[in-house]
Amino acid sequence: MEKTTRQNVTSTVNDLHRIEIPKIKEPRGNLAVIEKDCIPFEIKRVYYLYDVPSDASRGGHAHKSLYQFLIPLSGSFDIRVKDGENERLITLNKPDIGLLIVPGIWREIENFSSGSVCLVLASAEFNEDDYIRNFEDYKLFKSC
Template identity: 40%
Template structure:
């Protein structure tokens, strides 16, 4: 897989199935996931009206995969906003650096898996939307 230039992009992983069930494969290190995976976490048990995320990251890249159930993701690169529905385990949402993200409308069986390019570093998080927009504007100059 080549480096992704877009701030966010839907990815489709290989899925194999037979009478035993389905197997979805997502390999890291530039194969299916366009980065080395340094951190993995997942969200479950969130009510549909709860909003998660609500931040941007200065340099961490992410891939979000709803391995069970569904959720919606509001993505905002500072210029345009889009809502992406994650409802298939073979679908991933790549989020590059400086993308505001809000996950919500979780189904009762939702398990949202997140693959990250970096370990957790609190100082790279932008948790205030206005601050995020200001940094986007500064980056354009």
């Protein structure tokens, strides 16, 4: 997957999509598996959000080149995504369906249910230079 700055600037909310995670269903419980071709990038970082108050918001930024895959391991939450012109609200509430967020998309995660856990798989290790943390700066980035 090519990751150039120009591609990132032209990303839209329509480039985001849900991916069903392969699962094995058994009477003893389900097993979801993420392996090589499940998501379109190599996983370089894994983290999770938990104990987030229902009235709190996480995110509030965009990435220049980072891909992320968000999975609701428990509970539910909403992801508000913007591309500078369009906005979508996506609810995640099934642990076998995640959301692929491509570079160049502003995201805010909100409306966390009690006990929710959001697992994030990322295409790179933490790099502050990849973040756009101010929405006005983000709009300038998108207009390039």
